[in-house]
Amino acid sequence: MASLETVLSSLAKLSVAEPTVVAHAAAGSDAEWTAAVAAAGAAEPYELTKTLVLKPKTAKSAAVVPIVVVALAATRTSTSVVSKALSAKDARLATAELVQETFGIAPGEVSAFSVTEEIAGKVRLAVDAKLAAAPVVGVRAGADKTAFTTGAAVVAYLKALGEVAEIDFDAAPAPAPAAAPSGAAAAAKAAAEAAKIDGAALVGITVSKEGNFPGWYQQVLTKGDMLDYYDVSGCYIMKPASYSIWEKIQAWFDGHIKALGVQNSYFPMFVSSKVLEKEKDHVEGFAPEVAWVTRAGSTELEEPIAIRPTSETVMYPYYAKWIRSHRDLPLKLNQWNSVVRWEFKHPQPFLRTREFLWQEGHTAFLTREEAETEVMQILDLYSRVYTDLLAVPVVKGRKTEKERFAGGLFTATTEGYIPATGRGIQGATSHCLGQNFSKMFGITVEDPNNEGQKINVWQNSWGLSTRVIGVMVMIHGDNKGLVLPPRIAQYQVVLVPCGLTSSTTEEQRKAIIGGVLDMEAELKKAGVRAIADVRDNYSPGWKFSEWELRGVPLRLEYGPKDHKNQQVLGVRRNTGAKNTVARAELAAAVPALLEEIQAELYAKAKASMDSHIIRVTDWKDFVPALNQKNLVQIPWCGVEECEDEIKEKSARQEMGEEEEDSRAPSMGAKSLCIPFDQPAGIVAGETKCASCGRDAIQWCMFGRSY
Structure with a gap:
């Protein structure tokens, strides 16, 4: 298949405007693709295309020349019409093997842009006669991307590769009229229409948070450059914008737990079935989610190996080995790792993913009092991750017996609230495991108060995952995109040069660009994460929208008038409020503004939660x-x-x-x-x-x- 870069280059040579590329969930079949594009919120009106690969009846001694037909998805593409138009004998849908041999991909992934110059020499090309007149069409540009361009551009792309026949499929008998949509379907369609944002461009958010929350959430993450979809369902790529947030949380939390005496370590991700099944209550809680490795290459393993859904059963056999005396206590270990949980059917980025990053702490104490004290210390830190870093309010409490951690004594939790859906969401949990696991794994020490008697240690486990990022996005984001709290944003400030026109002199241009770069350096020196956007191929308005979409807390605009007055205009992402800042006060004023924004975000979220x-x-x-x-x-x-x-x-x-x-x-x-x-x-x-x-x-x- 031609790479997206190759396709874009080819279209550029044809003087065709660059297509708009929309990312979405990976899709195989046309039905999955249609649903994925709709969920991604692509701006209508548009028509999707379909690509058929047909095999004409051919003599056994003759080489097969497949027929590739590109048509509008709504067109009734009769193979008999294709056969007649191309004087081909009894053309039928090609087998998956033939498609794989021709294109190197599965049938459901073939599109007009799969055709390369090399492939065009091996097939016959045909297009729907109505395609060229379509103003906006969607063409697959990979399993998880769709390119939107004109129908004429698609036809031009194919004609540049070889001879293309146009087929009038209207010559085929008209299909029976479709049944009218049911009341439920009509209502769903009406709701989807109402959720669209009037005038929204494909590059921006095209559905409202209030009207289509799932679609909004997917768009704000992908268009805000936080993540991309992976070709394994339920797995996602954390891009630098989101991973940098996790790094900041990691650094903050890691410093605080080390102050409590916790040390970092790392245990393997694999656990044998014998060990995993040792703690029955614990395993029962996770059994539906456990992923198993059963084969190495072509050889079946003698014993299946689980990929950790959590690490109690991985770590505790070694706690039993290492803890030989009460003098070895407390043992406080933490690891930063990923875990795999495979049970659920409807993954959501950051909230429910089949692999996710987290930290998991596992500690052992001589007494119950020590263990319970730590449970609350860790819960307070988790609460502060939400309130102090993410500007998200939480309620601290204890889980009911039904909801506590499987195999544990009790679970302390932080619970958040998502205003757009009115739903609660578990933030992070700190578990007192009691002596349940130490009894199962034989983690004992001699009782220092009763010579000769053995006692089981008291244990805790506690974890915080990348779910925190999803919670933050859902609470603070708006219909323009992400709204990031300054303390965790990858970039806290973006500087944009403004007011440069064709009449601007080179001297003025250098002064403005130079001023922006100088301010960037000054802010960085003051500890502010700043970036200067001095790209000359985008207008200031485009940059404003892009950085709003990406949620940068503060935008600083600098133009000729600002240069003359030695000032800069600050625009807050959360409210749109504008402040003029003197250049001489920049290093002091900007950090203060960022703290104001942080406080405003928390206050707004807290008021919303309290009122609900x-x-x-x-x-x-x-x-x-x-x-x-x-x-x-x-x-x-x-x-x-x-x-x-x-x-x-x-x-x-x-x-x-x-x-x-x-x-x-x-x-x-x-x-x-x-x-x-x-x-x-x-x-x-x-x-x-x-x-x-x-x-x-x-x-x-x-x-x-x-």
């Missing part, structure tokens, strides 16, 4: 509160059976007030946490559970969640 945590004491008010996109705190009895009933009773009915998003399940409410900060109002023996009527013992927060 509702306390309810009567069940009749519970589901209506949920349906108003709230998290709901209720007096609760703590009984698991009641927890299950709440989830079942609150399952969303088809009321038509919100389009369902299967990738962010909106089933009944689940318990999010028992907040540590308990509201007043629970009177022992008097206050009743809002769901079942038993005596309430605490407030518990429920919500629909990711």
Whole structure:
């Protein structure tokens, strides 16, 4: 297949405007491709194309010359019409083997741009007669990209490679009229139309956060240059913009845990089935998600090897080996690694991915008190990652028995809130494992207070993953793209030269560009992550939109008037507010502005979360509160059976007030946490559970969640 760069180069030689390339989920079949392009929010109107590879009936002694037909996807492409137009005998769809032999790719991935000069010499080319008149068409440019250009450009591209026949498929019998769309389908189509942003360009966000949240989220990540799709479903490429955020979180958290005496280490990603199955409760919780290696080359392994979904069973056999005395305690290890969890069907970037980056800490103590103290120390650090770095508010609490970590004693958690969907989301968890794992793996020491007696150590595990990036994006992003908190943004400031026209003298141009570069250096020296955009092939307006899309917190504009007045115009990404800053005060003023932006982002998110945590004491008010996109705190009895009933009773009915998003399940409410900060109002023996009527013992927060 011709590379995208080759195609673009060929089109440029034909004096054709460069196509707009849209990234989307990897797709195989045409149906998958259509859905992926729609989910990516490509601006309409457009028509997708299809490419057929046909094999005419050929004498056994003759070489097969495949027929390649490029048509509009909506065109009814009859093979009999192709056969008649090209005087070919009984042309049929080519086998996958023939397509692979001709193009080197699967049939579902072939497009007009798969045809190279070499391939054109081996096939016959034909196009739909209506293709050239189509104003905007989408052509596959790989499994996960689509190029949008004119139909005439596609035809010109093919004609530059060889002779192309035009086929009028309207000569074929008209198909029977399609059935009218169902009410549900019509409603879904209307909702999709309403979610589109009027006048949005393909390079920008084309659907609104409020109207099509899943489509918005996908676009804001790909167009904001945070990630790209990989050809293994559920896996994604973290580009520098997102990975740099993870690096900043990593550096901050790593420094704080080292201050607590934690050391970094690394254990292999593989775990034998015997070891993994040693802790039955733990394995049962992860069993559906475990990926297994069963073969090396062409040889079946004698024993399958699991890829770690988490590392308790990887590490603890060695804790038993290393911890021989109470003097070896505490043992505090952490590792920065990736894990694989394969169970779910609907992956979402950063939120649910089949491989993700995280840190996992595993510690061992002599006493329960020491272990429980550390659980809360780590939870406080996790809370600060969200509040101090990502400007995201969280509720700290304890998971119910039903929701605690499999095999653990109790789980402490941070819970966030996504305003656009009204759903809760687990932020990070810190688990007290008790002595369960130490009993299973034989991690014992001699009791220093009772000579000759062995006791099991107390253990914790705690983890924070790249999910934090997805949470941040969903909370702060808007219909222009990403909105990044300054403390974690790859670039905190972008400097853009403005006001340069054809009448600008070379001396003026050098002064403006030089001033921008000088300010970039000055800001970097002051510890600000700044970048000067001095590209001369894009207008200032284009640059403004691009950097807004990428979420840079502060834009500094510098033109001839600014140069004359020795000032610069600052524009905040989060509010659009403008501030004039004197050049002499730049190094001091910009860091202060960035801290203001950080504080504004947190304050806005905190106000939104606080206004959507509702306390309810009567069940009749519970589901209506949920349906108003709230998290709901209720007096609760703590009984698991009641927890299950709440989830079942609150399952969303088809009321038509919100389009369902299967990738962010909106089933009944689940318990999010028992907040540590308990509201007043629970009177022992008097206050009743809002769901079942038993005596309430605490407030518990429920919500629909990711």
